[in-house]
Amino acid sequence: MSVPPAGRAVSAQDEVLDLAQQLIRIDSTNTGDSGSSITERTAAEWIAGQLADVGLDPVYVEAGAPGRGNVIVRLPGADPGRGALLIHCHLDVVPADASEWSVHPLSGEVRDDYLWGRGAVDMKGMVAMSLAVLRQFVRDGVKPPRDLVFAFLSDEESGGFFGARWLVEHRPELFEGVTEAIGEVGGFSTTFTTATGDPVRAYLIETAEKGVTWMRLKTRGTPGHASMLQTDNAVATLAAGITRLQQHRFPQIIRPALAEFLAGVTDLTGISFPEDDLDAAVAKLGNLSRIVGATLRDTATVTTFHAGYKGNVVPSSAAATVDCRILPGRETAFYQELGEILGPDIEREWDDLPPVETTFDGALVDAMTNALVSEDPTAAVLPYMLSAGTDAKSFSLLGIRHFGFAPLQLPADLDFSALFHGIDERVSVAALEFGTRVLDRFLRTC
Template identity: 45%
Template sequence: MDPVDLCAELIRFDTTNWGEGKSEGEREAAEYLAGLLTSAGYEPVILGPTPERASTVVRVPGLDRTLPALLIHAHLDVVPAEPAQWSLDPFAGEIRDGYVWGRGASDMKDMVAMTFSTLLRWAEDGVRPRRDVVVAFVADEEDKGEYGALWLAAEHPELFDGVEAAIGESGGVAQFLTAEDGSEVRLYPVAAAERGTLHMRLTATGTSGHGSRPNPDNAVTHLIGALHRVSEYAWPIVLTPTVRAYLQQTTAALGFPADLTTDAGVEAAVDRLGDAGTVARTTIRCSATPTVLDAGYKVNVIPGTASADLDVRCLPGTEEETLAVIDGLLGGRVTRTFLSHQPPVQAPVDSHWFDAMKAALLRHDPAAVVVPRCMGGGTDAKAFAPLGIDCYGFSPQGADPEGRTSDGVHGVDERVPVESLRSGQRILQDFLEQV
């Protein structure tokens, strides 16, 4: 089955995830995939904490079952779309002008389709991969994963027995850059790390009273003071192995020197990288961003409590230190509780897994510059890494010959180039057969 038709078909299943457990559900999409897999001779299972929130998992037995297995995970849910802002129906799955259009086209029903058509091709041609390949099409990535990857990892860890490495969202897609000498560089970053997600609720308590009689123990004031200190804090530069490798290899490919021994040198390198510096900029330090505020109910009443949500992201190896810094900044009048606590992820860059991804990209594009990168946010890798799995972001796509690129992720008119989907499927299949 052509990954292009399949991607369009998958878009027609509205799997909108509104967050906090509110969702259109992934069940129909999961059943559709499981049905086709069963017809092709596989033995998929559909699992989930509720009937609506379903994931499809299948293990493809490898030729050598003593080899460590590989997991491919891709999510079935999508973020909401506002149809009025789109130039077409976000759930129609239209194919035109060289693109597949619709919500999920590039996040990440494209990867679901590429993986799925590889499985169908294997079944048709009687091909088996060298090692066991476990495929998980999961629910709920666009929220916390509690109905998808996290639930599967907690309730059905046996599905992932023998899995040593995983590939998933974000990585292996060509980025076009211009080198110092004017030549074109095609950079293919592969995710090998993610900052941790430490979402927390801050609560200040004080003495409530009449607004006309100010008192020094005001919860709102305590909270504002803490948020101000957190916002003003200058997080130091920390170069993790992945980010260091990214900066070294990318600056070398673009042909300019980088001095990574000083903060100023790191900042200068990131600036000079231009577009390639965007992700690097968020991964050379930790961050803490206030996002939600909640206090008070009447202008003349001092409330007894005030709260705020803080989105903290910490680099691999810095979690304890980051929390200690936050606690110091909050001071004695503000407490914190976790809304979500997902430690950072880091997989080795010098591994045969990484080498195999690089080799597959180079077979497709001999001029490819394949570099490891750290993600600023997070994916379902955070759910699978605690099972002892080395998680990489690798959803490969080749360049569109006419220069089209994926666009509209989490925004309007989301689309993926038809040719990138087709070449991506070939790169993925090649990688899975060689690794």
């Protein structure tokens, strides 16, 4: 932990790095296997201990399965009549193969002014920032403008079915009175080049995210000896359907968050984004184009294929999974289109989480913008749509308006999007400290 100068009490900025390191060193890997011996319990109990240390009395809840620990605590605000604000972060991380990393993914090592480890970006860094600010508020007796509900959650990396989704369905009283929320992925900076060749830093606040559907496909056929003629081969039927799906291009749809983002980039850089050549124009955004390009249309990507058990035996069935990402407002049309592509011979079942979308306006947006500009006076602030999904999908079922806001000031040459679920995940110490200051300002004025 950083040591403050003599005579000054410890601040959120002083302890955020130490908190983040300790969190990374707690293994909370989410394999997607509900029977795994690794759960979020240890991380959640550690969070609860950090809150109890400053006098808070958090609620610990296991969401639908042993060990799937969640911690929720409410900090009363000056105006209890106002809708409460939810600050939610997830404790689980995706698996990491230590042999592929420059440092051990659970080391929490600081090297070259960066904090390295699984979860540094997604999203134990934000957990640490939120925890540090909350602890400082309690130590200093800060009363925010309205109630703040902090939720440290399990299972986000597998859809939140043993986390936020379970809590929404079984413990909605924990979020009573909440009208707005912040979480991942937004508030991070990206650097553009203006028409005059000068760099300009813009912070992207998420106002929308695509829906997620994990589709399970299955075909059935007549099993038998592979040397004989076959007319209903389950493997061939499924492979043909998957091939049609991968070759299909869903229609380009420009949702408001994308339109506002592109207009903002045009104002900053002079780059135009003609609708008849939007893919090529978005490609000019460099590393950011991976995220933005994926929000131009729905996507459906095959991720697994299982069939057969012996080289000379025709199996009776074949199965595949497809990861579908659906734009807001496109759900009905997407499923109809998918059915036409796959045809009647491919069985379909799925788990889904809805798209999320809100407008880029209101007092909360003003508070986020003011907090960012106070720390970075030349900054621009733009809305954008996330191509992935977060626990916002579950909380939207309670009517909660959501924004992605986990503020970080990033180096201009950092490929930030590649760090999510990537090898050598890391965040600069300066970015963590910046984000902590921004979050502190924001929560004092929200």
